[in-house]
Amino acid sequence: MNVLLLGNGFDINYKLPTKYANFLHVANHIASQETENLKTLGDILSQEALQKEDPFIKTCYETHKHILDYIAIDRDKINELSTLVQKNKWFSFLLKSFNKDVGWIDFEKEIAFVISCFDRILPQKGTMLLYKDNRDIKHVVEVFDFLIDEEATRKSYTIGGQVVKKEFCIEHPLGSGNFNVSKEKVAKFLYNELLELSHALKLYLSCFVESTYDLLHKDGTCKRLSIFSKSNTAVTFNYTSTYERLYFNKSAFHIHGQLSKNIVLGVNPNSYDNLESVDTSFITFKKYFQRTMFETDYEYLRWISDIKHTNTTYRLIVMGHSLDVTDKDIILDLFKYANEIIVLYHSDEAKASYIANLITLHGKDGFDLLRKEQMLTFLPLDSDLSKLAEKMEQESYAQLVANMESHIV
Numbered sequence: 566m567n568v569l570l571l572g573n574g575f576d577i578n579y580k581l582p583t584k585y586a587n588f589l590h591v592a593n594h595i596a597s598q599e600t601e602n603l604k605t606l607g608d609i610l611s612q613e614a615l616q617k618e619d620p621f622i623k624t625c626y627e628t629h630k631h632i633l634d635y636i637a638i639d640r641d642k643i644n645e646l647s648t649l650v651q652k653n654k655w656f657s658f659l660l661k662s663f664n665k666d667v668g669w670i671d672f673e674k675e676i677a678f679v680i681s682c683f684d685r686i687l688p689q690k691g692t693m694l695l696y697k698d699n700r701d702i703k704h705v706v707e708v709f710d711f712l713i714d715e716e717a718t719r720k721s722y723t724i725g726g727q728v729v730k731k732e733f734c735i736e737h738p739l740g741s742g743n744f745n746v747s748k749e750k751v752a753k754f755l756y757n758e759l760l761e762l763s764h765a766l767k768l769y770l771s772c773f774v775e776s777t778y779d780l781l782h783k784d785g786t787c788k789r790l791s792i793f794s795k796s797n798t799a800v801t802f803n804y805t806s807t808y809e810r811l812y813f814n815k816s817a818f819h820i821h822g823q824l825s826k827n828i829v830l831g832v833n834p835n836s837y838d839n840l841e842s843v844d845t846s847f848i849t850f851k852k853y854f855q856r857t858m859f860e861t862d863y864e865y866l867r868w869i870s871d872i873k874h875t876n877t878t879y880r881l882i883v884m885g886h887s888l889d890v891t892d893k894d895i896i897l898d899l900f901k902y903a904n905e906i907i908v909l910y911h912s913d914e915a916k917a918s919y920i921a922n923l924i925t926l927h928g929k930d931g932f933d934l935l936r937k938e939q940m941l942t943f944l945p946l947d948s949d950l951s952k953l954a955e956k957m958e959q960e961s962y963a964q965l966v967a968n969m970e971s972h973i974v
Contacts, residue, residue: 566797566877567882568796569793569796569798569882570886571817572886573886574887575884576803576805578884583803583805585671587622588770590615591619591769592769595609595647596647596651600644604637604638605635605637606633606636607630607635608638610773611634629784631784633777636780638772639771642771642772649765650765654710655676655755673830677833679709679755680755680850682702683755684846686706687751687846712730713730734750749846755850756850766804767824770804770824778811791950792954794812794813795958798818798868804824827855827861828859829856830855831849831852832851832852833890834851869898873902878902879902880903880904880907881903882907887918897926903940907943916943919943920932
């Protein structure tokens, strides 16, 4: 059996604008201008100012220009996207935190950073700790701009040296006139804002990626790798259905959800999640909580359970996933039952990053064991993969014959 592990690099390989940076730039560009005169996706993605700000947008547009200039804008979705991002606190923070020198951003790490800042200044007792000497926390609180009442109106209370808006305070005990900051109210506000950001991301990907599949499937600009056509299933962390649509409706487990349903946008568990007494104030931001809440990994868990109980092994082919610790629990599960692991890479820099991340995941001894047992192989994407495809074809045929003979017996 051949199983694919896919990440956002899979979509990027086909020059689809699925980077978080693309979402930030395009959505902000839409929100900052009148869109009535824009008719097609190409009218948006071809604009010089946007392409200068985000060179990958230019690459995507030039690759698929003949398609993007033809597909009409979904006016309702574009207008809704514009409205959402103009007022969303997370979008504002992420846009301001974008590192323009490096050219990329990791949403999950930024979200984790913000949550940790609010967690530090809002202990369980409800008092608000002084934070002005901490530049990072001060920056976060100021950019989010929802907790502190700068005008000190009557609908606010002075707590911990800061004037806090009334809607984020709680009186305890009732009737005492003693008000504290409600950590739960702050967490709920931040989570609702995150849900709106998730919806905005879904609108963006639906407009600028999903709407192009029918034409991409036919136009020949998306080269299909034969080894993917011969896979049995895929485990993907992408919200998009690029793999299924370009590879003739192959099956895939979407660990973090799909655009037609709920999607997971959150942070990893940490050491505090394993304590007997867990502070659940920010539990809704944890990916394992969202997977359970939205049931995005339900089918995958059934599949991996069957793999375990039947002692089934498979060849695992990785493309476009960083193998970073952000998805450690899923990656280690998939590696555990694989008898061969092939990591496809597009550059020496990417290969070095894969090696470093695998050592972080498995430790040096675990990584050395993978190599000693000859389970781990790195293959450049631009190499001749025909031998591997031929081997997969022969294995598939042999399995088919074995199944037929078993059925006859």
